[in-house]
Amino acid sequence: MKPFVGQSLERLEDDRLLRGEATFVDDIMLDDMIYLAVFRSPIAHGRIIRVDLTRAKEMNGVVAAFAGADFDALPKIPLRLAPVEGVARFLQRPIARDKVRYVGEPIAVVLATTPELAEDALELIDIEIDQLQPVVDWATASTPGALLFEENNTNVTARYTVSEGDMAKAFAAAAYTRRETFYCHRHTALPMETRGLVASWDETDGRMKIWGSTKVLWFNRKTTAEALGLEMDQVHMMGTDVGGGFGVRGELYPEDFLVPFVAKKIGRPVKWIEDRREHLMATNHSREITCDLEIACSREGLILGLRGTVYGDMGAYTRTNGGIVPVRTAQFLIGPYRIRALEFDVAIFVSNKTPVGTYRGPGRFEANFFRERLMDMAANDLGIDPAEFRSINLIREDELPYSTGKLVPYENPFIYDTGNYQTGLDRVLEAIGYDRLRALNGKEIDGRRHGVGLTCFVECSGGGPKENSRVVLERDGTISVHTGCSMIGQGLETALTQLAADTLGIEMKHIRVHNASTENLDEGFGTFASRGAIRGGNAVVDGAKNFIEQITRFANEVMDRAANDLQWANGAITDHDGTILYDLPTLAKYAAEREQSVEANGSYFSTGLTFSYGAHAAYVAVDPRTGAVEVLDYYAAEDIGVAINPMVVHGQLIGSIVQGLGGAFLDHLIYDEDGQFLTGTLADYLVPTATDFPKVRGESYGEKLASTNPLGVKGAGEGGIVGVAGAVANAVAAALRPLDVKITSLPLSPPLLWKSITETANQVSSN
Amino acid sequence: MTDVAIALTVNGQNIKVSVEPRLTLAALLRRRLRLTGTHLGCEHGVCGACTVIVDGDAVRSCLILAVQADGVEITTVEGLAHGETLSPLQSAFKKHHALQCGFCTPGILTTMHALLSEEPDAAEERIRHVLSGNICRCTGYLPIVEAVLEAAEAYRKKAQP
Numbered sequence: 033m034k035p036f037v038g039q040s041l042e043r044l045e046d047d048r049l050l051r052g053e054a055t056f057v058d059d060i061m062l063d064d065m066i067y068l069a070v071f072r073s074p075i076a077h078g079r080i081i082r083v084d085l086t087r088a089k090e091m092n093g094v095v096a097a098f099a100g101a102d103f104d105a106l107p108k109i110p111l112r113l114a115p116v117e118g119v120a121r122f123l124q125r126p127i128a129r130d131k132v133r134y135v136g137e138p139i140a141v142v143l144a145t146t147p148e149l150a151e152d153a154l155e156l157i158d159i160e161i162d163q164l165q166p167v168v169d170w171a172t173a174s175t176p177g178a179l180l181f182e183e184n185n186t187n188v189t190a191r192y193t194v195s196e197g198d199m200a201k202a203f204a205a206a207a208y209t210r211r212e213t214f215y216c217h218r219h220t221a222l223p224m225e226t227r228g229l230v231a232s233w234d235e236t237d238g239r240m241k242i243w244g245s246t247k248v249l250w251f252n253r254k255t256t257a258e259a260l261g262l263e264m265d266q267v268h269m270m271g272t273d274v275g276g277g278f279g280v281r282g283e284l285y286p287e288d289f290l291v292p293f294v295a296k297k298i299g300r301p302v303k304w305i306e307d308r309r310e311h312l313m314a315t316n317h318s319r320e321i322t323c324d325l326e327i328a329c330s331r332e333g334l335i336l337g338l339r340g341t342v343y344g345d346m347g348a349y350t351r352t353n354g355g356i357v358p359v360r361t362a363q364f365l366i367g368p369y370r371i372r373a374l375e376f377d378v379a380i381f382v383s384n385k386t387p388v389g390t391y392r393g394p395g396r397f398e399a400n401f402f403r404e405r406l407m408d409m410a411a412n413d414l415g416i417d418p419a420e421f422r423s424i425n426l427i428r429e430d431e432l433p434y435s436t437g438k439l440v441p442y443e444n445p446f447i448y449d450t451g452n453y454q455t456g457l458d459r460v461l462e463a464i465g466y467d468r469l470r471a472l473n474g475k476e477i478d479g480r481r482h483g484v485g486l487t488c489f490v491e492c493s494g495g496g497p498k499e500n501s502r503v504v505l506e507r508d509g510t511i512s513v514h515t516g517c518s519m520i521g522q523g524l525e526t527a528l529t530q531l532a533a534d535t536l537g538i539e540m541k542h543i544r545v546h547n548a549s550t551e552n553l554d555e556g557f558g559t560f561a562s563r564g565a566i567r568g569g570n571a572v573v574d575g576a577k578n579f580i581e582q583i584t585r586f587a588n589e590v591m592d593r594a595a596n597d598l599q600w601a602n603g604a605i606t607d608h609d610g611t612i613l614y615d616l617p618t619l620a621k622y623a624a625e626r627e628q629s630v631e632a633n634g635s636y637f638s639t640g641l642t643f644s645y646g647a648h649a650a651y652v653a654v655d656p657r658t659g660a661v662e663v664l665d666y667y668a669a670e671d672i673g674v675a676i677n678p679m680v681v682h683g684q685l686i687g688s689i690v691q692g693l694g695g696a697f698l699d700h701l702i703y704d705e706d707g708q709f710l711t712g713t714l715a716d717y718l719v720p721t722a723t724d725f726p727k728v729r730g731e732s733y734g735e736k737l738a739s740t741n742p743l744g745v746k747g748a749g750e751g752g753i754v755g756v757a758g759a760v761a762n763a764v765a766a767a768l769r770p771l772d773v774k775i776t777s778l779p780l781s782p783p784l785l786w787k788s789i790t791e792t793a794n795q796v797s798s799n
Numbered sequence: 800m801t802d803v804a805i806a807l808t809v810n811g812q813n814i815k816v817s818v819e820p821r822l823t824l825a826a827l828l829r830r831r832l833r834l835t836g837t838h839l840g841c842e843h844g845v846c847g848a849c850t851v852i853v854d855g856d857a858v859r860s861c862l863i864l865a866v867q868a869d870g871v872e873i874t875t876v877e878g879l880a881h882g883e884t885l886s887p888l889q890s891a892f893k894k895h896h897a898l899q900c901g902f903c904t905p906g907i908l909t910t911m912h913a914l915l916s917e918e919p920d921a922a923e924e925r926i927r928h929v930l931s932g933n934i935c936r937c938t939g940y941l942p943i944v945e946a947v948l949e950a951a952e953a954y955r956k957k958a959q960p
Contacts, residue, residue, distance in 0.1 A: 042893050049901025050889040052836015052876035056902065059835040148821060224840045224848060224902040224936050275838070275902025276936050308841040521900025521937060683896045683938060690939030714845035714934070722930035722940040 076707025114354030136313030196437030202337030225275020247282020248558035271547030316389030360395020404758030485762025493747020494566030509617030516556015517568035562747025575634020640740030648755035659786030692756025810878030847933030876905035899937030
């Protein structure tokens with residue numbers, strides 16, 4: 033049988049999605065269910081004087097309403113990741129108690145018999161809040177004045193420095209240095225399905241079931257159980273279909289505590305579905321980083337040192353992701369380059385805005401933009417072609433594995449495992465026609481200036497260290513596979529089925545991979561950091577191998593044969609000469625007769641990480657009269673080791689490039705000087721539509737297997753987004769070089785780019 | 800306010816229901832009729848996930864009230880396949896990997912079905928233009944356009960006398 037791995041097979045998840053038969057969280061309808069709506073702070077910073085629920089409670093259809101002290105039994109929302117020293121002093125309570133710190137912070141909840149009535153009742157909540165001076169960005173946060181947390185006496189949640197090599201020597205030896213300040217703007221993932229939860233408490237058997245938490249179910253289960261004062265096995269997180277994750281969904285948010293807490297208190301199932309306005313102000317924001325960066329080079333273009341400061345504006349609270357966005361930014365400033373002297377100061381701030389968490393490629397999108405932009409400036413100053421400048425500095429194949437040094441205080445040095453970074457760049461140069469396009473840099477063609485830009489990247493994938501699986505022979509002779517990784521639309525169901533089918537040597541139609549659910553597996557770790565194939569995949573292969581052992585042992589027992597007499601081959605139990613004796617349905621029947629379960633657990637544990645890598649190239653035309661940029665061509669290449677399903681990983685690549693183009697040009701979460709949130713609808717918060725970026729190409733290829741996992745796979749979910757801002761910013765800068773426009777800030781939206789162009793022109797004319 | 804009795808056809812079935820005047824068509828379909836394939840992505844008419852076909856036109860079910868649907872004929876995503884067989888559009892989506900999470904897909908299928916039923920010769924530019932009213936965060940739209948272009952052939956065949 034031809035292996036399923038490596039084939040572009042149609043996805044198993046598609047039928048139910050195409051027929052409208054999938055089950056998303058809002059599709060869960062339980063008897064006697066009531067609906068929760070959240071009353072959110074309308075102002076950015078203030079002291080709560082009074083919350084009066086009287087009128088809301090009196091409204092017809094309202095079941096209950098709660099605020100403040102009603103939730104005092106709930107603890108603060110804990111850290112899951114990036115426990116940088118200091119950040120834990122700024123954790124969020126599920127409900128605002130004495131102060132509000134961002135527009136959108138939960139103050140009260142109402143429960144009613146319909147979602148419409150619950151929303152109506154929000155209008156009847158009376159509040160009095162004493163407004164305080166808002167802290168709207170990290171720069172304000174770092175100056176004396178308003179404090180978000182008076183008890184901490186600072187708005188700085190954490191500050192640390194990492195360094196490698198001899199920086200003084202590097203800069204002393206440098207023929208060339210340049211220092212610039214860059215800014216990556218606040219934006220977010222915006223999955224098409226907003227968040228939502230259904231919680232159902234069964235008093236008789238003491239069990240809480242929760243639907244809608246879809247990323248790290250076991251962590252969320254443990255934390256939720258602790259918060260509710262329950263034993264872990266009293267709480268179950270149920271898998272559902274998921275309308276996009278991209279990092280923001282499935283983390284523990286205030287509502288993840290409020291909803292089950294009131295469900296238990298009232299004793300009726302409770303549903304809460306976030307609306308889009310809520311989503312924009314309540315679901316994690318991301319990306320807002322300022323970076324002061326300085327490069328030191330030899331005259332020949334060898335990078336001798338890179339140093340700077342990363343300023344992270346984390347919004348009002350430390351959420352579950354801790355300091356991950358600025359932490360990863362500092363880590364990835366080195367990129368795929370041989371830079372021996374590194375020194376980064378990381379400063380993390382709170383401000384009166386929505387809290388920040390991970391969004392696809394956290395820290396990478398930002399760091400690659402900062403570094404690649406500065407590299408292009410350096411290349412231009414030194415008179416070296418940008419592609420050549422990158423080639424000079426890319427880590428060579430014979431230098432791998434390569435240790436970056438210790439760039440994160442609470443983690444070991446990162447070891448880049450396998451790769452050929454130069455061929456990654458070469459593929460992109462060839463595909464985009466770099467040699468032809470670079471001659472057009474800055475040229476005016478049809479009234480627009482053209483430019484081509486590059487980015488090289490490494491992407492750390494497969495955050496670990498462990499994942500589990502369970503493989504079960506069902507009564508009908510099919511095989512169920514359970515995994516700890518959640519399916520969030522990325523095609524994991526199909527990919528894991530392909531892996532299980534190959535390992536078991538059976539057709540895919542006999543296998544059903546189930547979405548992660550704590551009812552089906554004792555322990556799991558979830559979906560994040562492009563880990564599904566690496567951690568989940570290797571765990572499923574292990575489970576399938578163990579299953580073969582178990583079913584062979586079972587067959588030997590049933591047939592009363594000596595061990596090793598029967599064997600597993602071609603999807604059945606055979607005699608030692610390969611003659612098929614018992615197929616799966618027959619074995620299932622025997623198992624049923626004996627009331628025996630034939631199943632096996634699998635797991636995969638490794639502290640080793642793997643790094644995918646590649647390059648991006650953008651070719652753009654900029655209209656200097658309007659600031660509008662058209663992406664004329666885009667190409668990205670990423671070595672992912674092995675493509676389990678090439679069609680699916682290609683879809684990940686193209687989709688994430690377009691998401692990144694939105695991040696570079698469109699998506700922008702904007703606040704005014706009072707900390708008021710201005711982009712609360714999809715008419716204000718723009719994301720790519722079908723007419724925006726029609727020319728996007730790329731390849732996910734397998735040149736170098738990962739050396740750190742048995743399948744040799746590298747993550748494939750994020751390489752498409754991480755290089756986009758760097759590539760398009762370099763292309764826009766190349767196009768506008770004759771006009772001397774300095775590109776250091778995102779987004780490259782028409783009004784902001786037009787402003788830069790116009791201001792530069794005015795400066796030139798006034799000089 | 801008192802409930803209003805309405806009668807409509809949904810996916811070929813005659814339906815008589817009594818609804819609150821404030822109930823949106825999306826809420827009627829999802830909560831009352833349990834046709835949960837129609838998804839709500841923004842509830843302000845921008846994302847297109849809730850699109851259904853009303854008397855041949857692609858309509859955002861979050862923006863009209865159920866009482867306005869009195870007497871109309873509605874097709875939702877559940878009504879596109881012919882029993883076990885996926886429609887040409889659905890099959891093309893599967894073949895071209897034109898969906899990932901699938902949340903926006905029902906609204907895109909209905910929008911494109913309405914387009915190709917009216918304009919089976921729609922070229923890529925026209926398809927992109929109409930598709931630009933639906934937001935997809937996963938695919939980048941490229942495979943969706945490929946799928947729609949391929950499925951158009953079946954609509955052209957059907958349109959031939």
